[in-house]
Amino acid sequence: MKAICGESSPGQATIAPVADCLFCKIVAGDIPAERVAESDTTIAFRDINPQAPTHVLVIPKDHHPDLAALASSDAGLLAEVALQAHRVAQAEGLGDGGYRVVFNTGPEAGQTVFHVHAHVLGGRRMAWPPG
Numbered sequence: 001m002k003a004i005c006g007e008s009s010p011g012q013a014t015i016a017p018v019a020d021c022l023f024c025k026i027v028a029g030d031i032p033a034e035r036v037a038e039s040d041t042t043i044a045f046r047d048i049n050p051q052a053p054t055h056v057l058v059i060p061k062d063h064h065p066d067l068a069a070l071a072s073s074d075a076g077l078l079a080e081v082a083l084q085a086h087r088v089a090q091a092e093g094l095g096d097g098g099y100r101v102v103f104n105t106g107p108e109a110g111q112t113v114f115h116v117h118a119h120v121l122g123g124r125r126m127a128w129p130p131g
C-alpha cells in the first residue's frame, strides 16, 4: 500500500473508537478493507459497492459522525481529508479529467455510515444533478 502522505500504523486515532462503528473497526484493522492510502490522521480505502470505476472513501481516523461535526470540532482534520481526497484522485489517474467528492450528510442525503467520509468518485462522466 502506498502512503501518499506520511506513514503510520492502523488504529492511530486520538479519539477513542466508537464500539459499533464500522469505519472505526476498519481504522483499527478489525474489518478488512482495500486501503489505497494512509496519512497520520486519515485512511483511504475502496468502497465495497463502487458506483464508478474509481470509488474510494477517505476518512479521518478519529470518529466524527458527519461533516458538520468534523468541521466544527477539527477544521484542520477536515482540510487533511480534502487534501487526501485530491491526492487519491491524482494517484488514481483522475487529475486531468476531474472527479467528484461527496459527503452524504444525514439520512435524507443517503448517509448510512455515521463516521464522516468523503466519497472520491471518477473514471466516468458524472451526471448533474445527482440523484
Ligand code: 5GP
Pocket (backbone or CB within 6 Å): 022, 031, 033, 034, 045, 046, 047, 048, 049, 050, 103, 104, 110, 111, 112, 113, 114
Ligand atoms: P454513505 O451511504 O454513508 O454515504 O456511504 C457509506 C459507504 O460505505 C457506501 O458507499 C458503502 O458501499 C460503503 N461500505 C459499507 N460497508 C462497507 C465495508 O464493509 N467496506 C467498505 N470498503 N465499504 C463499505
Ligand code: ZN
Pocket (backbone or CB within 6 Å): 017, 018, 021, 022, 023, 024, 025, 062, 063, 064, 114, 115
Ligand atoms: Zn467511527
